[in-house]
Structure formats: C-alpha cells, structure tokens
Amino acid sequence: MYEAALRIRKAAEERGIRIDVEFPDPIVVEAGALSRTAPYIQDKGYRKPLVVADENTLRVAGGKLLEQLAALGLAAEKTIVKPDRQGDVIADEASIVQVLLDVQRYGADVIVAAGSGTLHDVSRYAAYTAGLPFVSVPTAPSVDGFNSKGAPIVIRGEKITVQAIGPLAIFADLDVLREAPPAMVAAGFGDMLGKYTSLFDWTFGRWTGGEPYSELVAEITERALLECVRNVEAIGSRTEEGVRVLIDALIESGLAMLVFGQSHPASGAEHHLSHYWEMEFMRTGRRALLHGAKVGVACAEIAALYHTLEPESEAGDAETAAKLREALGRVPGPDEIRALLRKAGGPSTIEELGVGRELLERSLAEAHRIRPNRYTLLRACNEGRVGRRS
Numbered sequence: 001m002y003e004a005a006l007r008i009r010k011a012a013e014e015r016g017i018r019i020d021v022e023f024p025d026p027i028v029v030e031a032g033a034l035s036r037t038a039p040y041i042q043d044k045g046y047r048k049p050l051v052v053a054d055e056n057t058l059r060v061a062g063g064k065l066l067e068q069l070a071a072l073g074l075a076a077e078k079t080i081v082k083p084d085r086q087g088d089v090i091a092d093e094a095s096i097v098q099v100l101l102d103v104q105r106y107g108a109d110v111i112v113a114a115g116s117g118t119l120h121d122v123s124r125y126a127a128y129t130a131g132l133p134f135v136s137v138p139t140a141p142s143v144d145g146f147n148s149k150g151a152p153i154v155i156r157g158e159k160i161t162v163q164a165i166g167p168l169a170i171f172a173d174l175d176v177l178r179e180a181p182p183a184m185v186a187a188g189f190g191d192m193l194g195k196y197t198s199l200f201d202w203t204f205g206r207w208t209g210g211e212p213y214s215e216l217v218a219e220i221t222e223r224a225l226l227e228c229v230r231n232v233e234a235i236g237s238r239t240e241e242g243v244r245v246l247i248d249a250l251i252e253s254g255l256a257m258l259v260f261g262q263s264h265p266a267s268g269a270e271h272h273l274s275h276y277w278e279m280e281f282m283r284t285g286r287r288a289l290l291h292g293a294k295v296g297v298a299c300a301e302i303a304a305l306y307h308t309l310e311p312e313s314e315a316g317d318a319e320t321a322a323k324l325r326e327a328l329g330r331v332p333g334p335d336e337i338r339a340l341l342r343k344a345g346g347p348s349t350i351e352e353l354g355v356g357r358e359l360l361e362r363s364l365a366e367a368h369r370i371r372p373n374r375y376t377l378l379r380a381c382n383e384g385r386v387g388r389r390s
Contacts, residue, residue, distance in 0.1 A: 002027035038068035050108035091121035099126035117143035128164035136167035140180035147254035186346030190296025201268030209375025224249035269378035273298035304334035
C-alpha cells in the first residue's frame with residue numbers, strides 16, 4: 001500500500017479512529033508508472049477503456065497509454081476534450097457532455113483521466129454520471145484533487161463543487177511529471193501553500209462557527225504542506241526528488257480530504273478568492289489562469305489581511321481566544337509566502353497574474369459568498385464580526 005495511505009491508517013488506528021473510506025489502490029508514484037496502467041485495467045476485467053485527454057496530454061501520456069491498451073487486446077478509445085473560445089480546456093457542461101457522448105458511442109466500461117486537474121474533474125463527474133469507475137493518470141503535479149471525490153465544475157459561468165467519485169487507482173509517472181511545464185509544477189506548490197490559510201480558516205470555523213473538525217486530518221494536511229515548504233528549492237528546480245515530494249504531498253492532501261469527507265482542510269478563503277477571479281475572467285472573456293497559481297497568490301493576499309485582524313474577538317472565552325491567536329501565528333506573513341512562491345518558480349503577486357487592484361478589493365469583499373456554508377475569517381470580517389488590530 002502507498003506509504004501515505006499506510007501512515008494515515010496507522011495514525012488513525014493509534015487514535016482509535018476507524019477509517020471507512022476506501023483509498024485508491026494501488027497508488028503508484030515512480031518512474032515508468034504509466035506502463036503499469038494498462039495491465040491494471042486488463043487485470044480488473046475492463047475491456048473498453050475510454051482515455052480522456054487534451055491535445056497536450058495526449059502527446060505526453062495519453063497516446064502511449066492507448067498503444068499499451070491496444071497491445072493487450074483492449075478496445076481502447078479516446079476523447080480529446082476541446083478548448084473553449086478562449087483556447088482553454090475547462091470543466092464545464094460542454095466538456096462533460098463530450099465525454100458522456102463518447103461513453104455512449106463506444107460503450108466504455110471505465111474512464112481513464114490522462115491529464116491534470118481539469119481533465120480529472122471532467123472525468124470524475126462524467127464517470128459518476130455514467131455509473132462507471134475511473135482511473136487517474138496525472139500528467140502534471142499541479143493540484144491536490146487527483147484523488148478527490150469533489151468535482152469543481154463550471155455551470156453557466158458559475159463555479160460549483162459537486163460530489164462525484166474518486167479514482168480506483170492512481171498511476172503517477174515521475175518521468176512524465178518532471179517534463180510538465182514549470183508553471184504547472186509551481187502551481188502545484190501554490191495549491192499546497194494555500195493550506196496555510198485554509199488550515200487557519202478551518203480552525204477559526206471550528207471554534208467560532210461550530211464547523212466539523214478532525215485533528216488527524218489537520219495534522220495530515222499540515223505535514224504535507226510543511227514537507228513541500230522544506231523542499232521548495234528542489235521543487236522549483238524540478239529534480240526527481242522535488243517532484244516526488246510535491247506529488248506525494250498533493251496526493252496526501254487529497255487522501256486527507258477523502259478521510260474527512262469534505263474539503264475544509266485544503267480550501268478556505270484563498271480558494272474563494274481564486275474561484276472569484278476565475279469566474280470574473282470567464283465573464284470578461286479572458287484566458288484562464290492555473291488554479292494553483294491563483295491559490296498561491298490569493299494565500300498571500302489573505303495572509304496580509306488576516307494579520308491585520310483580531311480573530312480572537314469572535315471567541316467566547318479566553319481559552320478559545322488564545323487558540324485562535326496561536327493558529328494565526330502559524331500563518332506566515334505575505335512577504336514570506338511570496339518569497340516561497342518565487343522559489344518554486346511561480347507568480348507571487350496579483351500583477352503577475354493580471355488581477356487588477358479593483359478586482360482584488362472586490363473579491364476580498366465578496367468572495368466569501370461563493371461558499372456561504374463555510375465560516376472563514378474573511379466572512380467574519382465582511383460581516384463586521386471581527387475588528388482590526390490597532
């Protein structure tokens with residue numbers, strides 16, 4: 001079993017916690033992992049796999065996988081998800097329907113997502129809708145959602161997250177991942193760095209909004225975050241060890257979400273800002289930004305705001321106030337976060353993203369409404385429940 005999965009189950013057992021959720025099995029992270037995908041699909045008894053890719057991921061992984069599936073006598077077909085008018089492949093109604101139509105046309109019995117986060121979101125929701133399993137073949141260490149059950153999808157220009165299914169197995173080929181564009185590697189680091197503020201928001205929501213919480217899941221997520229921070233230079237240089245650390249952390253964060261059943265540990269106000277910017281770019285016809293690139297910069301902006309606030313003013317007693325101050329103390333300042341983003345090779349400011357000051361201010365005032373069921377410090381600030389430090 002995958003090392004992170006074993007570690008999580010052992011930690012749960014030591015605490016007397018039972019984990020009922022099934023993890024992807026196997027999770028293979030190694031050079032050459034792609035070649036293990038086709039034999040796995042054959043051994044599971046599937047005969048009509050549908051490989052979902054785009055033009056780029058077909059070239060780096062999907063095409064080879066199709067050849068390997070055909071060599072085993074499997075009737076493999078492909079769906080090349082088409083870009084939108086701006087030239088971006090997005091997880092929207094059109095992309096999902098395109099996959100579903102091919103599922104029907106070819107009588108597919110399993111979907112294989114060969115790509116990064118967007119193609120996984122399209123595949124997981126299409127598989128869920130069609131009642132099929134899916135297998136994950138990441139082509140870039142860019143997001144922590146490869147093994148998630150949640151699918152962030154765009155419906156009529158609005159981004160929502162719906163529950164779908166997780167993958168049966170993950171085959172993360174380090175040879176493929178190391179060749180991913182540097183911007184996508186940096187985006188994966190940015191997605192992990194966002195855990196600084198998401199973990200704080202989760203703690204804040206726990207103590208002030210009564211949100212469900214798990215010490216185990218928080219520790220798992222924090223461990224994955226800090227492992228990335230310790231190895232930021234190797235990640236930025238895209239060494240084999242750096243890429244391994246990053247993809248391991250992304251998968252471990254995803255496993256933590258599976259254990260908890262929701263995205264609280266990995267998604268807070270920084271993700272709400274990211275989603276707000278994404279929807280604004282779509283509305284105005286601008287090219288999409290990488291998810292993790294937005295999250296990393298949004299994390300710095302949220303950290304800058306949070307360090308001016310008094311979260312303890314929402315606390316009902318001195319003990320809770322002390323816990324909130326301690327939790328905020330673990331969130332680095334914006335300059336430190338931006339320095340880490342630069343070391344990873346990604347954008348560190350809104351200017352580098354192309355996000356204007358007006359959009360930033362508007363998102364800071366309104367983005368909490370994207371997930372109204374989450375009680376973040378951003379929401380408390382905008383509702384006038386917390387004060388600013390003098």
